Amino acid sequence: MEIIYLSRRSIEGLGMGMKAVLAAVDEGFRLKGEGRAEMPAKIGIHPAPDAFIHAMPAYIGGAESAGLKWVSGYPSNIEKGLPYITGLLILNDPRTGIPIAVMDCAWITAMRTGASVGIAAKYLARPDSRVAGVLGCGVQARTSLRALAEALPGLKTVRCCDLFPEAVERYIADLKPLLPHLDFIPCGSPGEMMEGVDVAVSAIPIVREPQPPLDAGMLSPGGLAVSLDYDAAWTGDAMAECDKFVSDDIAQLLRTREHGVHFAHIPQAIYADLGELASGQKPGRENPSERIFCMNMGIAVDDMMTARALYALAAEKGAGVQLEL
Secondary structure, eight states, X not given: OEEEEEOHHHHHHTOOOHHHHHHHHHHHHHHHHTTXXXXXXXXXXXXXXXXXXXXXXXXXXXXXXXXEEEEEEOGGGGGGTOOSEEEEEEEEOTTTOOEEEEEEOHHHXXXXXHHHHHHHHHHHSOTTOOEEEEESOSHHHHHHHHHHHXXXXXXXXXXXXXXXXXXXXXXXHHHTTTOTTSEEEEOSSHHHHTTTXXXXXXXXXXXXXXXXXXXXXXSXXXXXXXXXXXXXXXXXXXXXXXXXXXXXXXXXXXHHHHTTSSOTTSOSOOOEEHHHHHTTSSOSOOSTTXXXXXXXXXXXXXXXXHHHHXXXXXXXXXXXXXXXX
C-alpha cells in the first residue's frame, strides 16, 4: 500500500485558487448543516504559554472525506522568524480506513480560514458592502481578503491595521498586485480602522489574557464582524450589541468555553452556525441595518473538504511523492 505525500510546495504547485476553496468549504457547511458530518470538538495540548497543538478529526458523508489535522499555533514563533501555524493532515479512505495521503496543513489552514470569512460574508454581509476592515495583517488576513473579494464583488476599499506598521506595508505590497481594483488605506489604530467599514475581520494572535481593542459602538449598523482570533480582539460589549451572534460550530464554541479560558463574555443567545445557514435551515441577514457577529474558530470539516479537493487534483496531475505505508 502507498500514500501520497504533499509538501507545502507541492500543494501550492497544484494551483487551487480561492474560488475552488470557497466552493469546497461552502459544500462542507451545507453537508454539516444537513447532519451528514461527524466532527468531535478539537482537543489539544498546550506545551508553551499561549501556544497550542490541536487534533482535529472529521468525516463528511456525501463528500466521502475523512481524516485528521494535527496543527500547532505558536505566537512566539513570529519573533524567531518561524511560522505561527504548522502541522500535518492525514486523509483516509472512509471505506477502508486506510490512509491515502499525508500533507502539509499550513496552506490548507490559511485558505480554509480565509474561505470561512467569505462564506460568512455570503450569508451575513450586506450584498452591497464596499469597505472592509482588517485587524492583524498576517497570513489569515491575506486569505480572508481574497475570499471577501470573491464573495463581495462590490468591495472597493480595505482599511488595514496591525501592531507593527511594517506588517501593514507588507500586506498592501503583497495583495495590491493580486487585487488591483481595491484601494488600501493603512490605519494607525483599531478605532481608525473601523471607521465606515461594512465587514470587519480580526486576525490577531489568540492569547489567554487578551485586552480587546475593538469595543461596542465601533461596528456600524448594518456591519458584519468576523473574528478569527477567538475573543482576543472584541470585547463582550461589542459582541452583545450585535443583533445576531453566529459561529462556524456551536458545539465546539460551547465546549471551548467550558475550559474557562475563552468565550466567557460571548452572548448567551447564539442565533445559528454557518452550517444552518448554508443548508437553508435559518436565514442569514434579514435586513440591511442588522449588526451581525460571526465567531469562526476553524473547524475540521473545512480542512477535510479542502484536503479532499487537493487530493483529487494531485491524483489527476500525478503530483506529490508516493511513499510506502
